[in-house]
Amino acid sequence: MNPFDPPLPAVRDAVGRALAEDLLPLGDLTAALLPPGVTATARFVARQDGVVAGARCVGEVLLQLDPTLLLDWHAPDGTLVAAGEVLGVVEGSLASILTAERTALNFLCHLSGVATLTRRFVDAAGERATIWDTRKTLPGLRALEKAAVRAGGGRNHRGSLSEMVLVKDNHLLGLDITEAVGRAREMWPARTVEVECDRRDQVEEAVAAGATMVLLDNMSPAEVAGCVALVAGRIPVEVSGGVTLANVGAYAAAGADLISTSTITQSAPALDIGLDIVDG
Amino acid sequence: MNPFDPPLPAVRDAVGRALAEDLLPLGDLTAALLPPGVTATARFVARQDGVVAGARCVGEVLLQLDPTLLLDWHAPDGTLVAAGEVLGVVEGSLASILTAERTALNFLCHLSGVATLTRRFVDAAGERATIWDTRKTLPGLRALEKAAVRAGGGRNHRGSLSEMVLVKDNHLLGLDITEAVGRAREMWPARTVEVECDRRDQVEEAVAAGATMVLLDNMSPAEVAGCVALVAGRIPVEVSGGVTLANVGAYAAAGADLISTSTITQSAPALDIGLDIVDG
Amino acid sequence: MNPFDPPLPAVRDAVGRALAEDLLPLGDLTAALLPPGVTATARFVARQDGVVAGARCVGEVLLQLDPTLLLDWHAPDGTLVAAGEVLGVVEGSLASILTAERTALNFLCHLSGVATLTRRFVDAAGERATIWDTRKTLPGLRALEKAAVRAGGGRNHRGSLSEMVLVKDNHLLGLDITEAVGRAREMWPARTVEVECDRRDQVEEAVAAGATMVLLDNMSPAEVAGCVALVAGRIPVEVSGGVTLANVGAYAAAGADLISTSTITQSAPALDIGLDIVDG
């Protein structure tokens, strides 16, 4: 098991839906025109530099569509590839390959796009800070996108509302930070309890209340540095809000432990990967 | 029925999966900390200019999560909004609103992102050419993304492999254009039969064979203009490959009837929309 | 609850799939052309005499597609209707009504077809014998078709392999009738244990072994009469195989208690029912 791989049940389910979406009710009208028995060899080829993610999805698309197709995959999730590099080779029925092509590439290009943009943030942040994702993922694709973030060298913030406590400003309409952290530690023992802070005084209150992390939201690098000094290593500090490739290094330099960004899941352009028939 | 709305069965299914993804198994740990009975009013507010898409998904998220929430939505799909504008107002349990927030926004921001980028392409193309989407959609979200394209003023190319015949270069490994078109017209009567052409001579062959459309792939505007002259209005001409906001106007000026781009679905950044609690 | 109605979970599930099948991914291209706000009143009208079945499905189609549609249904399942009779009236968005029309009618016409043909067999058999269905139902529609059989005055043989024991000739390759009945009574206590008999001597063996029913397969009415005399009322006698509207009366006269036929589910022509817009 590659820790960058998404859980197989999530892969099977997403692929099943994607194939149904593209094939029902009549199947592939165009592939049906091909004479029977024509076989081919095809290569998945990167057309841009990037980080691969989605290999398990490609394999599952081929398996669900035509179990006689043979796939030899060279680039496990997390592999850095250059434009022109061959990621994998599939052999078998030409019709099946052409029918599978788009669905397989839709997974591969999107997830590799996520991994690639994540890697750019990771590189820009440097060794000091860790890039974290968010819950701002595309509906139905969370497990796959979070795995792609890992493939790109990022780490996963909570997978769902069910995993950690994260007290945001709007929660504070109903109770204050000290109460919130206290209740959280009582109701959900041993869990991460993070508090979103917009101001320096909130940081101190959160730490005092027993929060296990603080999230500094929409602060400048200078403000972050101030809060980091205040926290003084007692708990990890996350920064979020307005993080870009341009400023992520500054936030890392300011001492943030974790820098989270929704851009890598919500706004990652697809990585350009194609399928070339090499032997018809 | 708003023709920009996605089919309700697609909405229900996608929303159900998205909520399960975010809530199972323990529910929202943080909202559970709120004292019972706290209610609030919250506004969906655009933080950027753009085109709205995804209203049906927002309503469905609220309905599936807590049927007692009341939503008053002002901006049906296709509405052009400015930063700061209120798209809709929800009232009810603060805990329910905060639990629903991210899932609702994940749909709304992504789909509005698609609509907004589509609208930019539509505006750049001008009145002469129509912007078309592709099958390069995010797995499991095709129906929603294609509706968002319509909301942005674009039009939908085929919804799936099952809808039209589109003979691409790789299909021609198994048969030639004339054969392909002939078989297509015989096997799938009365359907659109489009042929992807990389060269001028293929265009002529496709028209002669009876194709109902040609797709000019990866040609320059000048090459497109040549092919448009060759076709001379006999059938519509689609252009694809390397279309950008910068060159889409040139392709339109070259006479293409339809210009398709995967960018609008596969690489659209999310539109920034937030939820503001206005009355806790 | 009308005992002719199928269980609601089966209805919801079948309708959900049918709507998805007809609407994804782009929705109803044609209804989308209608100007917004046009409403209509439409009538479901029988174009042939027959027995209605499928009312719950019609209601569910409308509900799932557009909850604002209003349905006033006059003809609960089991109602005998004449050509020209109005079964129900729907009011609301013209676009929604036209989108729903075919899916609703596909259920209604098929299930009413089953009910109507069942009724013809019931009438031909007369009061003496009961018409029974079989497991030869269309895949995915068993609950609905078996309810339609009830609506037509027939009765339901076992709903699935999980319900009764029915020892057929092929089972006897592995064990004899006496053994089979003995094991059945031991393994599945208190259940119906029926034995298919092709010959008179098997009937006697089955009764002696403790079968609670015999199935006379592919016998003539005269042979049936002989077996009925042999059984002499000790257990019910079912007849199956080659039953037609022409000979069902003869089988009933021969003394069969139950006459089963796959024709009513597997080969029932649709009942012609249409939707008339009465007020556009």
Add this chain to the structure above:
Amino acid sequence: MNPFDPPLPAVRDAVGRALAEDLLPLGDLTAALLPPGVTATARFVARQDGVVAGARCVGEVLLQLDPTLLLDWHAPDGTLVAAGEVLGVVEGSLASILTAERTALNFLCHLSGVATLTRRFVDAAGERATIWDTRKTLPGLRALEKAAVRAGGGRNHRGSLSEMVLVKDNHLLGLDITEAVGRAREMWPARTVEVECDRRDQVEEAVAAGATMVLLDNMSPAEVAGCVALVAGRIPVEVSGGVTLANVGAYAAAGADLISTSTITQSAPALDIGLDIVDG
């Protein structure tokens, strides 16, 4: 890939539901009586002449029920078989074979019934006209039935509401033919736009408006011939309504390009196919 085969995702899904329908919750009570280890060879045998459809479903039923069963299938979808002919042979556990029998045959007999009746219409129409199906399919079985129509030599009209534009009389309550065709061409570029015509003047209006097909509904062969002359080959002409084996030749002779009938999907009697144990 056989173009007569339905898409595999549709097969898997329909088979899974059909098996659940027949086996839950207790499994096959009767097969459970057989002594363990009994194996058999069984043949699927046509009991009537006809056209085979549904082979993929048979294979999938066996695979999902008991992956150790071996199937050797001789008659791919579209094969014309005579009564007595062996379609395929299955070997393995007798209990598994008997449990699978009815579900496999329910698919095979229904779909072959569709293919067989389609073939009769195709033969009756002759070479001149093409037989088309409709959306009047049994709920949940559209993909399978449309593939069976292809196996019988027919062709598929639109797979769903999402595929083509077909303006019917009821749509004209909201807009006229010219408007409808104009909007259709604008909203759904490059798609088939068909207009249902009850009268000769509508045909002319539809052609003038730019419809790509006309559907002549409920006209006599003579009226059809008149409209065909009017259209004069400019666009294809479909005929529907009241088409029977008796009159389909007349409609073909009248010059219709496509003749559509719901009878082949909605009212096709099952083809009689049985399973014979040949070696217990």
Add this chain to the structure above:
Amino acid sequence: MNPFDPPLPAVRDAVGRALAEDLLPLGDLTAALLPPGVTATARFVARQDGVVAGARCVGEVLLQLDPTLLLDWHAPDGTLVAAGEVLGVVEGSLASILTAERTALNFLCHLSGVATLTRRFVDAAGERATIWDTRKTLPGLRALEKAAVRAGGGRNHRGSLSEMVLVKDNHLLGLDITEAVGRAREMWPARTVEVECDRRDQVEEAVAAGATMVLLDNMSPAEVAGCVALVAGRIPVEVSGGVTLANVGAYAAAGADLISTSTITQSAPALDIGLDIVDG
């Protein structure tokens, strides 16, 4: 096929849901820490004496999680095992084994718990009476639990409301015993029609009306004996209500044919079975 095995579609579905429940969205955080390529051999070992049930579920968990795992299972459902006995051995990726462990054991321990407690009731009842289960099963697990009851030597009462008629006291608010039995025999021919009786006079009425079984509810063994004498072997007698390991022998001695208890499905403690890594 082992008649103690649950139907495979029920197994697949339950296992798929259980794995999703334990793995989504991020997979097994801890197994991801293991170095790649570490393999192991592990044994499923009984830690208590008991009866095994759930083998098919174990196999399916491993297959769905990692098809490269090899399972050698020694103890088919229904096997009596002693503490310390090895039930099966799995080999392959250590990470996969550890990820699968809990889900596999959750099925195995619960279902073996059901089988084991059933066996205790069966032994306590002795040969004279049969232990029957009820519909008081855990939601979503009925098919699996009913199979586990069989594995423990018990037998299955009706699988669902759809299988037999069982007239309970509350039904008699709407009609009397004679009417109920009469309608049941008319509406659901050839089915078991059981009547719950709280009093001796109801027993006589039920038998006279043609019930095929009576259920004596909450009677003492002495009262049961009286009713058994009254019935005098005409139909089987079931006893339910307050049955315990302590009194089940007395009920059996009182002449009950079938003794049903919800304890075996609703309140069976898990059988302690562990997974031991024997070779890391």
Add this chain to the structure above:
Amino acid sequence: MNPFDPPLPAVRDAVGRALAEDLLPLGDLTAALLPPGVTATARFVARQDGVVAGARCVGEVLLQLDPTLLLDWHAPDGTLVAAGEVLGVVEGSLASILTAERTALNFLCHLSGVATLTRRFVDAAGERATIWDTRKTLPGLRALEKAAVRAGGGRNHRGSLSEMVLVKDNHLLGLDITEAVGRAREMWPARTVEVECDRRDQVEEAVAAGATMVLLDNMSPAEVAGCVALVAGRIPVEVSGGVTLANVGAYAAAGADLISTSTITQSAPALDIGLDIVDG
């Protein structure tokens, strides 16, 4: 929102499956015998003292089965009830109430059984220690059972493998404690990292490595006290293995912060709750 309530998507899904399980394919044979139009009022009544859980499931069963039923529920999840107390009252069709009865009670009795047994452990542990559940839940019911644990005053350990890191003995075949904790903190930042310790020296290693919790497995209360002294409040200490109502107090007295037991989910007897028709 009651924090003891399970997430609504989990409720809907589980209820839908449970109803299908009990009703398909023919519906409730017995309820179908009732004359139409009979209504009733019925009370859910506790027959034992205990803690209620599952109210949302009861409401959902009624809603999915017959939306016209009216439920007035008095005892939200977490309520302590005494034998004889009325939990809720339902009014409407007698047939619908009787059809719903068993499915509703199956949820309510099982989940209340979990809550009740949890409460007994909570009371036995006293104020000092918190009772925690485990992942040893019944397949498919995790979200509901974990909510029932909360209703009983317990707290939830991790919801799935995806939520926390818990390094067990078997993981240490592939890496040592220090490595495991180090990788965990690197790969899954800010998450709980717990280490299972069988020996005192492991506890010290885990704390030193940076674990955020230790789990003392299968130690005696005296051993636990020793380890608690060693940890000296640096991180929380969990105890598991062989915890019973008899010894849970001793473990609490030994200073464990959290005491986890699988008994409360895996071996909780159903709480006896019945449905009494009070007005037929």
